[in-house]
Amino acid sequence: MTIRATTLAALAATTLALAACSGEDAPAGEAAEVSDETLAAMVSDADGLSVVSETLGDAGLAQVFDGAAAYTLFAPQDAAFEALGDFGEDLRTDEQRPAMVAILRDHIVPGYLTPEDIGHAIEQADGGSVKMRTMGGHTLTFTRDGDTITVASEDGASASFAGDALRASNGVAVPLDGLLRKVPAATASQPT
Amino acid sequence: MRRIVTAMAAIALVTTAAQAQAQGNGRGNDRGGGKPAEAGKQGGGNGNAERGNRGRDDAGPSMAQSARGSDNRGNGNADRGNANVDRGNGGGSERNAARSVERARSDDRGRGNDNRTVVIDRRSSERAVVVDRRGGPDVVRVAGFDSIPQRGLINGCPPGLAKKRNGCQPPGQVGRDDFRRVFDRPDFWGLNRLGDGRYFYDDGYLVRYAPSGGILGHIPLLGGALGIGNAWPSYYEPVALPDYYESYYGLGSYDSYRYADDVIYRVDPETAAITSIAALLTGDQFAVGQRMPLGYDVYNVPYAYRDRYTDRADANYRYSDGYVYQVDPTTQLIAAAIELLT
Numbered sequence: 001m002t003i004r005a006t007t008l009a010a011l012a013a014t015t016l017a018l019a020a021c022s023g024e025d026a027p028a029g030e031a032a033e034v035s036d037e038t039l040a041a042m043v044s045d046a047d048g049l050s051v052v053s054e055t056l057g058d059a060g061l062a063q064v065f066d067g068a069a070a071y072t073l074f075a076p077q078d079a080a081f082e083a084l085g086d087f088g089e090d091l092r093t094d095e096q097r098p099a100m101v102a103i104l105r106d107h108i109v110p111g112y113l114t115p116e117d118i119g120h121a122i123e124q125a126d127g128g129s130v131k132m133r134t135m136g137g138h139t140l141t142f143t144r145d146g147d148t149i150t151v152a153s154e155d156g157a158s159a160s161f162a163g164d165a166l167r168a169s170n171g172v173a174v175p176l177d178g179l180l181r182k183v184p185a186a187t188a189s190q191p192t
Numbered sequence: 193m194r195r196i197v198t199a200m201a202a203i204a205l206v207t208t209a210a211q212a213q214a215q216g217n218g219r220g221n222d223r224g225g226g227k228p229a230e231a232g233k234q235g236g237g238n239g240n241a242e243r244g245n246r247g248r249d250d251a252g253p254s255m256a257q258s259a260r261g262s263d264n265r266g267n268g269n270a271d272r273g274n275a276n277v278d279r280g281n282g283g284g285s286e287r288n289a290a291r292s293v294e295r296a297r298s299d300d301r302g303r304g305n306d307n308r309t310v311v312i313d314r315r316s317s318e319r320a321v322v323v324d325r326r327g328g329p330d331v332v333r334v335a336g337f338d339s340i341p342q343r344g345l346i347n348g349c350p351p352g353l354a355k356k357r358n359g360c361q362p363p364g365q366v367g368r369d370d371f372r373r374v375f376d377r378p379d380f381w382g383l384n385r386l387g388d389g390r391y392f393y394d395d396g397y398l399v400r401y402a403p404s405g406g407i408l409g410h411i412p413l414l415g416g417a418l419g420i421g422n423a424w425p426s427y428y429e430p431v432a433l434p435d436y437y438e439s440y441y442g443l444g445s446y447d448s449y450r451y452a453d454d455v456i457y458r459v460d461p462e463t464a465a466i467t468s469i470a471a472l473l474t475g476d477q478f479a480v481g482q483r484m485p486l487g488y489d490v491y492n493v494p495y496a497y498r499d500r501y502t503d504r505a506d507a508n509y510r511y512s513d514g515y516v517y518q519v520d521p522t523t524q525l526i527a528a529a530i531e532l533l534t
Contacts, residue, residue, distance in 0.1 A: 034495055060420040060468040063458070067442060068532075069471055069514060070494035090371070098396055099374075101415035102381050110474055111492025111511035121490040130489035133512070135454070135472040137382035139487045169495065183374055 032114065032167055039073065039171035040065035046166055048077045049175065051092060052104065058094075059101045065171060071135070072113040072172045073104075074151060077162060080178045087184045103181045105136035106153060114172055115165050118142050118149060140180065153180040345386060345409030346427050350397040350417065381413060383453075396422075414455055414469075424450050424457070424464040436531055440514040441471045473513045480526050484510065484519045497532060 035042060040062040044053045052075045056062040065071060081088040091100045109132045121130040122144045129143045141152045152158040159178030166173040375393040378386040383398065389408075390401045396416025400408045412418045412425055431451050433443065443449040447461040449470060456471040476485040488510040493501045501509035501516050507527065508519045516530040 058420075059415045060466070061472075063468040063470065064472055067470070069441060070492075070511060071472070072492070087371075096371075097419065098413040098416035099371075099380075099393070102413070105382065105414075105472065108472060109492070110513060112494045112498075113490050113492045117491045125489060131487045132490055132492070133474050133476060133485070133487035135474060137384070137454070137475065142490070167495075184371075 032116075032165075034167045035169060037168055038066045039071065039166070039168035039173060042166040042168045043073065043075065043173050046075075046173070046175075048079070048163070049075050049173070051078050051081045052076060055092070055097070055100050055104060059097055061101065061104070065168075068170065070110070070112045070171050072109050072111060072174065074107045074109075074140070074159075074176050074180065075173045076107065076159065076176045076179050080159070080176065084179075084183060091183075102136065103179065103183075106134045106138050106140075107176075107180050108135040109133060109140065110135065112170075112172055113174075114167065115149060115161055115174060119144060122149070151176070151180060153182070155182040157182040345400055345411050346425075347409050349407050350395065350399060350410040350412075351425075352395060383411065386411070412452075414453075418452065418455075418457065418466060420466055420468065422466055424459050424466060428452055436533075437471075437514060439533060440531070443470055476512055478512065478515065478517055478526060478529065480529055482526060483524045484517060484526055485512075488512065488519075494532070501530070 037045075040056065043049055043056065043065065044062070046053070052073070053062075056065065065073070081091065084091070090096050091103070113132070118130065122128060122142060129141050131139050131141050133139055138154045143150050143152070149161045150158055151161075157178070157180050159176040159180060161174055162177040163175040165175075371393075374380060376391050378384055378391060378398065381393075381398055386398075386400070390403070392399045392401065393413075396413055396419065397410040398413060399410045402408050412428075417425065428450065430446065430449075432446055433449070433451060433456070437443065437456075438449075441456060443456065443458070445461070448459060450457045450459050450464075450466075454473040454475040455469060456473070457466050458468045458470045459466055476487075478485065491503050491509070492511050493509050493516055494511060497516060501518075503509060503521075506521070508521050510517050510519055514532065516532060517526050518528040518530065519526055
């Protein structure tokens with residue numbers, strides 16, 4: 001690891017002192033308990049996320065969520081894949097793993113986002129929606145209707161938060177009731 | 193379109209130069225030879241990163257990409273802390289996978305206009321340290337992926353497909369239509385830069401066909417040809433990532449990882465077989481003094497750093513690709529880039 005001798009600037013004190021303050025704009029979300037486990041471990045142990053967990057393991061992505069870098073995974077529940085019928089089954093095959101991985105990349109955003117952070121941002125935002133980049137090169141849009149937070153992808157697919165978020169030491173997993181990619185089962189009634 | 197050459201070595205040199213500036217004495221030659229970019233790093237730091245040959249980049253859908261890695265490194269043509277590795281005349285217009293972190297003038301912090309700051313936060317210490325870099329150029333890039341090329345299509349038929357398709361002929365309308373409709377588009381794979389055309393997803397590759405029917409080129413896909421256990425394709429030469437990324441993502445030595453299209457892979461140093469995925473990156477570009485990219489509306493600082501970087505009236509904090517950025521809530525200008533070292 002790089003060792004850097006540094007020059008402490010007055011800016012440091014200013015920046016850090018202010019950073020330490022919890023301003024009125026501070027997002028909520030710190031009250032919930034955060035596990036010492038990594039995100040990979042928590043997803044692996046979670047009920048109803050076995051499809052995602054298996055995919056992460058098979059594709060070598062689990063290690064991404066075992067490291068120091070923080071990610072937030074919007075994890076479609078198993079029922080979301082089951083609802084896709086044959087397409088959902090095919091997605092889980094080895095042959096279609098690249099497609100499944102591509103889909104899941106658009107369910108991952110950088111950093112540590114709790115539902116409370118997202119809800120707070122929506123409240124503060126003009127227009128009632130906020131956007132986050134995905135690791136798949138697209139953008140997700142979050143909105144809220146009452147207590148329900150919904151997330152939509154660029155191609156028009158959408159899903160809602162479903163169940164408690166998993167708050168790991170290095171990231172968050174938020175269960176979703178659907179996929180954030182328009183796939184055949186979803187496009188049947190919504191032709192592109 | 194991509195830029196081919198520019199200067200990984202230059203950036204590395206700039207990185208080193210900038211760090212050395214912060215360190216006083218610098219780190220010296222701590223890596224030895226064998227790694228072109230690193231060799232560049234050890235040089236005197238003279239050079240110019242602005243002149244890469246980017247011209248042959250993106251010659252179309254079937255451009256050969258195999259040579260880019262080595263093109264990018266080696267010459268150590270980095271400038272004297274000028275850090276102006278901006279990519280001159282490349283003519284490439286697409287989003288670069290390259291992203292850079294520029295530490296630039298630290299605006300209005302009472303130090304005049306010639307300050308530059310880099311914040312290095314170590315969780316092992318009680319407080320982060322702001323490195324104040326006085327003097328020197330207007331912009332100092334101390335870390336970046338700027339010269340690491342986006343991968344374009346590789347000429348010809350993918351390995352294995354020639355046999356499968358009896359001479360690498362287009363497959364025709366085989367397979368399920370619903371799959372074809374979804375997967376046979378670069379956009380699905382986050383590869384919009386490949387442009388319009390006739391594509392087909394097959395056997396771990398996205399393949400592009402010519403209007404006349406022949407195969408123009410192919411690109412290996414994460415989870416497919418770039419899947420666990422597969423050998424890293426020889427036409428994707430290794431690239432050296434900035435030291436900070438090696439540290440932050442725990443990548444190990446230069447020969448133990450590979451990079452392509454916003455993904456860092458771990459490989460077996462002996463066999464170059466892919467062993468796991470080390471990191472996913474957004475590919476967004478960040479520069480101190482410039483606007484924060486769109487798509488960072490939500491506070492997302494890693495949990496371990498939330499006590500230090502909390503949004504407040506005059507500063508927001510957003511995380512991406514290993515850095516926390518301090519952002520002016522009003523102007524959305526990036527005020528500082530914060531490295532998160534443990």
